[in-house]
Amino acid sequence: MTATFECRGLSKHFGATQALDGVNISIAPGRVVGLLGPNGSGKTTLIKLANGLLSPSEGEILICGSRPGPETKAVVSYLPDKTCMPQWMNAQQLMDFFQDFYGDFDRQRAEEMLGRLGLDQKQKLSQMSKGTKEKVQLIMVMSRKAKLYLLDEPIGGVDPATRDYILDTIIRNYDPEAVVIISTHLISDVEKVLDEVLFINQGKVTLQASVDDIRQQYGMSVDEYFREVFKC
Amino acid sequence: MDWVFNNDMPIYTQLVDKIKLSIVSGQLPPGEKLSTVRDLAAEAKVNPNTMQRAFQELERAGLVFSQRSSGRFVTEDVEVIMEAKKAMARQYVESFMKSMEQLGYAEEEILHLLEEGKKEEKQ
Numbered sequence: 564m565t566a567t568f569e570c571r572g573l574s575k576h577f578g579a580t581q582a583l584d585g586v587n588i589s590i591a592p593g594r595v596v597g598l599l600g601p602n603g604s605g606k607t608t609l610i611k612l613a614n615g616l617l618s619p620s621e622g623e624i625l626i627c628g629s630r631p632g633p634e635t636k637a638v639v640s641y642l643p644d645k646t647c648m649p650q651w652m653n654a655q656q657l658m659d660f661f662q663d664f665y666g667d668f669d670r671q672r673a674e675e676m677l678g679r680l681g682l683d684q685k686q687k688l689s690q691m692s693k694g695t696k697e698k699v700q701l702i703m704v705m706s707r708k709a710k711l712y713l714l715d716e717p718i719g720g721v722d723p724a725t726r727d728y729i730l731d732t733i734i735r736n737y738d739p740e741a742v743v744i745i746s747t748h749l750i751s752d753v754e755k756v757l758d759e760v761l762f763i764n765q766g767k768v769t770l771q772a773s774v775d776d777i778r779q780q781y782g783m784s785v786d787e788y789f790r791e792v793f794k795c
Numbered sequence: 796m797d798w799v800f801n802n803d804m805p806i807y808t809q810l811v812d813k814i815k816l817s818i819v820s821g822q823l824p825p826g827e828k829l830s831t832v833r834d835l836a837a838e839a840k841v842n843p844n845t846m847q848r849a850f851q852e853l854e855r856a857g858l859v860f861s862q863r864s865s866g867r868f869v870t871e872d873v874e875v876i877m878e879a880k881k882a883m884a885r886q887y888v889e890s891f892m893k894s895m896e897q898l899g900y901a902e903e904e905i906l907h908l909l910e911e912g913k914k915e916e917k918q
Contacts, residue, residue: 595842727840734836737843755806755841775805775845784802 565628567592567711567742568613572622574766575608582608584766585622590759592710593739597753597774598746599785600763601793606746607644609763610713613744614641627710637666640709644716644746648700650689654682657703665707673706676732694725701729705736712743718752730756751786760785762792796822798839806841810849818858818869819880829859829867 568590575583583605590596598606611617612624615631626635648657654677661668677684680698688696701717714733718726726749733743734756747753754760754774762770769792777785796817800809817823829835832850836843850867853859857875861867870876895905 593844595844730840731837734840734843735833737833737836755800755839755845758842758844774842775807775848778803778805782803787802 564591566590566625567594567627568744569625569628570609570622571625573609573612573619573624574621575605575612575617576620581766583612586763586766586768588761588768588771590742590744592742594758595733595737595743595756596745597750597757597760597785598744598763599748599750599760599789601748604763605766606763607715608766610641610715610744610746613711613713614639638710640665640704640707640712642700642704642712642714642717644719646688646696646700648688648703651687653687654684654699657688657699661703661706667708669706669708672736673702676702676706694721697721698725698728698732701732705732708738710741712741714743714745716747717745718747718749723752726752750789751784754785757785762789764793796839798841807845807848807852810839810841810846811852814849814853815856815858815879815883819876819883823869825869825873825876826871827869828865829869831866 566589568588570586570588573583573586573588574581586605586609598609600606608617612619613626613631615636623630626639629635649660652660658668658670658673661673662670677699680695680702682695682699688699691699697717697720701714704712704714717733718729721729730753733745737743745753745757757774759771759773760777761768774785777783777788781788783791796813798813800806814823823829829850830838832843832846836846839846850859850861854861856879857872858870858879859867860870892902892905895908900908
């Protein structure tokens, strides 16, 4: 079986700064994976490489067996860590926009989720609260029937109830054929939702293990284990 | 079901314990149809694969069975359920005794305390 997401000897440097250093990862379909690491560890660089927004200095990154390009972009659904969607659009216009751009956009699914949110469909993104905006953007991204979902800090900076909503949306849209990668440092909130975690530190992947294996082996949660490993 | 998890144990074993408790306590009666993995995972806010693993464990223990097209059910074999109930009770007793021993009580004293506790509860 081809891995949905694979890195082989992947390195990226910006001038003298080594952002990623010889990363090897392989993720099979059906997994929900946490990309966990301190600030500046290389999480966003890795996600940008997967999107083809950056290109590797060495090694390669493969999505369903192909290097990032038009064909992988068609199967990768990406939620950046910064707001990316046109702020003057309302939910209806956003759906039109996604439908135009992505063949795999499931409008009915998006409408259902937006309906449950009880949103004023005419409200522009720019008029929404931060939490609502995050929810709407996540709904758009999760409404694509993609092979790989890359969620960069989807729960950063929102209240706990909104966090629950976001994690619930991820669980309810679970697709056994797809991979979801969630980058975050709010580990205790996401760990129940994850199959496995990748610890990344100073550009190196230091651990790839299942959540329950970590709990079994160390008798503590992934959050506690992370704090121990990355103690300052 | 209350879906609160401890930090020091795998999540799937805690799911197994919680569902088992519902079965042996009769909250989920013999032959009862269970919700789908997806729905239960959403309810417990856990990864669907983790919930799936818990069900596999319960199937191995004979407490639930799946029928290809119609879903998953609690076993109708009451003996298996009673056996699981006893095993759980033994586990509780064992961990209780261990805690009491750590407090420095001998077996007789523990029994005495239990009697006392029962009386107090009645009052």
